Amino acid sequence: MINLQTVYSRSPRIVARDTGDEIVLVPVTGNIADMKSVYTVNSTGAFIWNLLDGKRTVEEIVTAVENEFDVGGKQALNDVLSFLHDMKVYLIIV
Amino acid sequence: MTSYSLKIADYTILFNGMTDGISLHPSSSQESFISTDTGFDLAVNVFTGPVVVREDATAVFRAPYVEEINGTMIKKSDEFWTVYRLGDYILVRTSCPLSLRCKEALLVIRPGEKSWDIIMDSSTGIVDPMSYPMDGLILYYLTALKGDIFIHGSGVSHKGKGYLFTGRSGKGKTTIAGIFGEEGSEVVHDDRLIIRQYKKGVFMYNTPVYNYEKYRKAELTGIYVIDHGSSNESSPRSCSDAVTSIMANCIQHHWDSGLIGNLTEAIMKLIKRVDVKTLKFVPDRSVVSFIEKDEY
Numbered sequence A: 001m002i003n004l005q006t007v008y009s010r011s012p013r014i015v016a017r018d019t020g021d022e023i024v025l026v027p028v029t030g031n032i033a034d035m036k037s038v039y040t041v042n043s044t045g046a047f048i049w050n051l052l053d054g055k056r057t058v059e060e061i062v063t064a065v066e067n068e069f070d071v072g073g074k075q076a077l078n079d080v081l082s083f084l085h086d087m088k089v090y091l092i093i094v
Numbered sequence B: 001m002t003s004y005s006l007k008i009a010d011y012t013i014l015f016n017g018m019t020d021g022i023s024l025h026p027s028s029s030q031e032s033f034i035s036t037d038t039g040f041d042l043a044v045n046v047f048t049g050p051v052v053v054r055e056d057a058t059a060v061f062r063a064p065y066v067e068e069i070n071g072t073m074i075k076k077s078d079e080f081w082t083v084y085r086l087g088d089y090i091l092v093r094t095s096c097p098l099s100l101r102c103k104e105a106l107l108v109i110r111p112g113e114k115s116w117d118i119i120m121d122s123s124t125g126i127v128d129p130m131s132y133p134m135d136g137l138i139l140y141y142l143t144a145l146k147g148d149i150f151i152h153g154s155g156v157s158h159k160g161k162g163y164l165f166t167g168r169s170g171k172g173k174t175t176i177a178g179i180f181g182e183e184g185s186e187v188v189h190d191d192r193l194i195i196r197q198y199k200k201g202v203f204m205y206n207t208p209v210y211n212y213e214k215y216r217k218a219e220l221t222g223i224y225v226i227d228h229g230s231s232n233e234s235s236p237r238s239c240s241d242a243v244t245s246i247m248a249n250c251i252q253h254h255w256d257s258g259l260i261g262n263l264t265e266a267i268m269k270l271i272k273r274v275d276v277k278t279l280k281f282v283p284d285r286s287v288v289s290f291i292e293k294d295e296y
Helices: A043-051 A058-069 A073-089 B028-033 B134-146 B173-182 B239-248 B257-273 B286-293
Strands: A007-009 A014-018 A023-027 A039-041 A053-057 B003-008 B011-017 B042-048 B058-069 B072-086 B089-095 B104-109 B115-120 B149-158 B161-166 B186-189 B192-198 B201-205 B217-219 B222-228 B233-236 B276-281
Touching (some): A023 A043, A043 A058, A053 A058, A058 A073, B104 B134, B134 B149, B149 B286, B161 B173, B161 B201, B173 B286, B222 B239, B239 B257, B239 B276
Parallel strands (some): B161 B222, B222 B276
Antiparallel strands (some): A007 A053, A014 A023, B003 B011, B058 B072, B149 B161, B149 B186, B149 B192, B192 B201
């Protein structure tokens, strides 16, 4: 369960590179079995990724998404929670 | 001999025997890569003696010994080679399973410097500093630190164009290279290639990593991520998808964020210059004419 007051950071075990509209995330694993794990996030995900600075709360990120993409509060909340859920599963954020 | 140079992917690598009585014997697979260049991009000092890794070195990456048999990867042992970090140095300690003269070896990499060391545990003093897997390790770290791409793929030079076919094991890299070879194209290599990017163009090179090879290079004009299909079809890949699919097929050790960043940036630069497409192909000569007509 993600709390709106939680503050997340990008994992230091991830290398991120911006391709323009999207971001490529590559885990630093030290394990040969994980070498195929490369993730890409779309433009909304890239926007959220850049806000995961270890200072902003989830609620502040939802508000920023709402303003940036001109979407309703419910849609912004769903987008952010869905993105953060995936990022947590793959240990891309801490 | 006590000294020789290899020219691989336009890098001149000079090997110098440093221990008294040492004799360097490059394998026959390296013959056509031996260079008379007097300068060098990398000098490797070769010593014989016991292989010891200092206790304060930190193991950062361990590779098992895996053999590919009929397209299936089979793990033969948990311990093959291990990468250590010691200050700014990278150390790679490896067993040498195919060498009769050397049981173990240690590669000492000094990033940013043009001089590295190899210590080989050989009782005879006769050594091949590029014996498996040291060949791949030297080339991997040389190219990774320089921002090049070392990739599993086959490359062909066909009617003035250079195509790279990449994909996972069993997807047809060797098959498609063989088909182009039968049509008279030059096969640069059918398994692994080094890609270097210059102002004048992007080039792919073979390496002497497996069997005897002539030195080959070709300008790269198109990249296909391949798979078998019931007909020949191609479709362009999006930017992020192209990065992902190429990276998944690159030779990489994945433990250092700097090296991963170098590779990611090199791939992003590459796909801005060379289009990447998906190719499903039928394993016969029809794929050659299909690619000739496929617009890049």
